[in-house]
Amino acid sequence: MCGICGIYHQGKIEVSPAQICRMRDLMIERGPDSAGYELLPEIALGHRRLKIIDLSDKANQPMTNSDRSIWTVFNGEIYNYRELRQELLAGGYHFNSNSDTEVLLHGYAEWGTELFRKITGMFAIAIYDSRKQQLILGRDRVGKKPLYYADKSGVIYFASDIKVITSVLPSQPMVSLPALDCYLHHIAVPDQHTIFEGIRKISPGSFHIFSENGQVATTYWEWDYSHKVVNDEATILQTCEELLIQAVMRRTISDVPIGTMLSGGVDSSLITAILCRNATRRIKTFTMGFKNYPMEDILAAREVAKLYDTDHTELILDHNVTENLLELVWQFGEPFADSSAIPTYLISKAARQYITVMLTGDGGDEAFGGYGRTIVPRNAQIFSRIIPPFLHPLIGNILGGLAINPESDSVLGKALYYIDYLKGFPYESFYNTMGFHKYRTSLWNPEYLSRITDHNPLHPFHENFNKVKGLNPIDQVLFTDGMTRLVYDYLVKIDRATMANSIECRSPFLDTALLDYVAKISPKLKFKNHQTKYLLKKIAEKYLPKKLLYTEKRGFGVPVDRWIQNDLSGIFETVVFNRYARQRNYFNYDFIHKIWSDQRTSVKDHKHRLWSLFWLELWQLMFVDKIITRDMPLREVERILK
Template sequence: MCRIAGLIAEGLNQSQIRASVTAMCNTMQHGGPDDEGIYEDESAGLAFGHRRLSIIDLSKNGHQPMTDPRNRVWITFNGEIYNYRELRANLERSGVTFNTQTDTEVLIQVYCKWGTSGFNKLRGIFAFALYDSARFETYLVRDSSGVKPLYYSSNRQRLAFASEIKAFKAAGIATQPNTVWPVLLLAYGHIPEPQTTLKDVYSLPKGHYLCRNKNGSVKLEKYTCEVIGDQILTINGAEDGIRHLLNASVKRQMLSDAPIGVFLSGGIDSSILSLLANEEGGEQLKTISIFFNEKQYNERQYQNAVLKKIAGNTNTHLVTERDFSKHFPDILAAMDMPTTDGINSWFISKYAHDTGLKAVLSGIGADELFGGYPSFKRIRFIKQLRRFPASLLLKTSRLSIGNFKRLSYLAYDHSAADYLFLRGLYTVSDIALILNIHEAEVSQILFDQNTHSRSGNYDKLHAAWYETNIYMQNQLLRDTDVMSMCHGLEVRVPFLDEDLQAFTSHIDPAIRFEKGRPKQLLIDSFKDILPQAVWNRPKMGFTFPLQQWMKNNPDVVNTGRYKGSFAKKTIEGFKSGTTHWSQAFALYQVQAHV
């Protein structure tokens, strides 16, 4: 797990290119503290940079950028290939020899043997750049779930890429702000892909590769394929498959030459992973947990119910309001882009790093796969609500009653409006007031392109698409990566294993979602090991007491720092308890940057 950067540029001398890539890598040193390297090809005007966090093959053999024995293919790679041993054995049978124990070398040979068709053989979390010097082609590739980030800026004269947005600014490659990001943050609570905070810098779509040829032309291609298979129509078949594939995923993702652990929140997902990892890691396993003095947020009793069943090393940490206030500036500084999430990930990652871990397992993805969010129930109401006249729906934005204002989004005939009705922070009219722009400009930014899937069925499969491709993709995964890597920590996500996701997609929705409580199918699949205290409890999520803690933060609630009467009124509402902390946090960040 690492940080990568690179630049191909016409019109710049090689020293300028090298200096830019060096600056990009230095900015991302936190994500790769163990080693650094740069590869240059002056004839191509190219430089690849790498900052290494050593997880597999801790020796110098893992140094990057890495090449094949003929020096034809060069790569700078961020991530893990979980099936690299199977791929290596396959390649060895065909006569390929290896000089290291790294998955990076396997990745190079996968390309050498199969070309771009080899990308679909990879199982893991990754983002990499590969230069084929014989073909004068450069590839940027991102994993099928978009776990690892990869950003790029491209024109005929230049292609720049990096793992973090701040790298582009540090090198002076892209410095102009993307003027639409405040609108997006106030609506979504994050900045949805492919947009970023910088003009002309975009996120590479998951499951895609970008190819730049010697003429400077660029094409974007999807390399993942639709998985075709029979629908799973029995409960026993579904449970057996889930048990087998999640077990296999955990076993595969426990592979590491560095210390590895599990985030244990006390919820269903992390508890299952901890229990499965215990079977694989035993006494060597470390669990990392957080608890609070505030009783309504404290999950210690559920954590303890799991800890009684595992043999590993337990690490629990009390997080107080004082800790939050002390580290709040550090958390803001760690953000690569503004977001209303990530505070919890910053703390748990800090404690994992302090414990000596370099990699951890996380339960991200289970809620999206098995219907764990309120949106899975709420989405069915959208079809009925859309029958009301748009003019009437728009008027709800003038209401002062919290979430009812989001009804106004359904006045817009757009798939993004459906999602924003379910999860949006501010309405179109509120955003216009905060930013002092016209409502038409806000709606154009939010709804100018049909970038989201819209089936019109408004069923739980539809909700799963939204939660996976918008909320998880742009908020959970991105913020987890940024906050963990700022502490030099890799987060692995067994529920996003490609084989498990493919299997789950073939389960009849009536079995996958419709069995009583949320995630009942997942619970039943592991009821033989999961304590009843964990599964027979209200859903909480990995939540901090931020409503109270931010309300006591003088910087956040200082109305004098906010511009405009609506923004000041919103913060006053937050102090009185009528505004959610996520709305106040988004407003705080927008006002700090605009």
């Protein structure tokens, strides 16, 4: 795993060694083991390396071929590089290293951009072809590895980290109001945007070719739910298990120690079990929780660790997060309010003392259908068979008149929820309940709201639902989840939190062969007996006790409410209502005062919305106002703002 950067200037500007090295070294945590750069007549390339495969200097980057016509900088791992290497050796290519990077160089020379369809793994790749005078930027299929770029008067700046680009742009870019609007709805910035105007992300499963003729983008992969396999359940289970075992074992290719992030949930427990059953040495596992907070996950992880005799580490934290918060704001680079980033960062920090590569269960929910929102369309269809659709408007009006809460667990509440869901599916039914979807007009200052009147902050969902209109509603939700929340929230979280500690994270459930096959399985089978992740749990029964599999879905328990109301209460108010924020005047602060009061008096739960405002203001103070730094104590921030 590494950090890459470059400036494709085509001779239009002069790039100094100091400039490219400044870009490169802002990503030192992504690659603490070595650093390199290359200045060519058309392009400057920089690289920070975390050594995983071929630890020798021969695998350092930037790397070029024998005639120096092709150059690359690369972040990630290519899991089928050994097979491709053999194919290239048979074709007459010679290798100077045992790295996957050199396979990319010769692979591009042999196959051109078809290389992206042949490689499997997680990656962000920059290839400069001096013969064709073009730069190619490509990203892995599901978007595990980040890649940003900006086009300024024909000069292309690119990097693994957005702040690397802003550090060398001719002028400070403006905050994008549509991106900010999206952030407040999604608690993260979707891939269609970045928080700064003029900076973009390479989309997952695509590559862009930049030349003097402009830019051409090509999509080489997307989730495909349009074709279904016709096999019996036993065959499907066997195939899924075989593909999952292959995916786990592919991700053990490493010249450094490996372990797993064991949350206690089905996904990470199954990955750990498969790894342990196929390992030749004792596996390190890591889990964490908070004091005086539910312990179910920790106890489940402890049981799995005992069952497979792992070398297990438990990290039990108090609630105080002030020590690490500004470092996380720095590492993420864009506003990011998924509070589970904090435990993910801390468990990675603890693991780095022992391992460099960590396997996780990310992607299991998206592939096999683990979220409650995924099964809702089926439940709503069943509801429609019991209560005919022509009665829905009448019943909805009656229940609404009785002030029934559609978010309650009562029978009447569920009935109203399904009526509203079916009426609005998919465009009004699919949104992040942690964000400001229902409070948008109350939150924004009317002046700024008028500037984004034509912007729909739910457009990332709508665009993806439009691609799969004719499919089963469950497949529509699975596709949209994989193209949205997985990419801009869950994978951003795991990448930034682990790489901040120089840990490479690998996710077997996001293996291409596994994803392609599972997408072909009927939704009815995925949710057989109304069970989320039915197939995965059936496979897991061979590896884990049933009592660990058929429990309510959890995640890392994060005490956000305690943070903002106790540990950070004074700092929280000082930051959210600071004078710089009021001068920007984006928001209606009377409304923010109200939801803060409602939170403290337990009138309504706004903790995640308040957390998103808190993180946003810390980000503004660090990257826009530039009056706080990553190494500053949080109490010093409070002093500066008072």
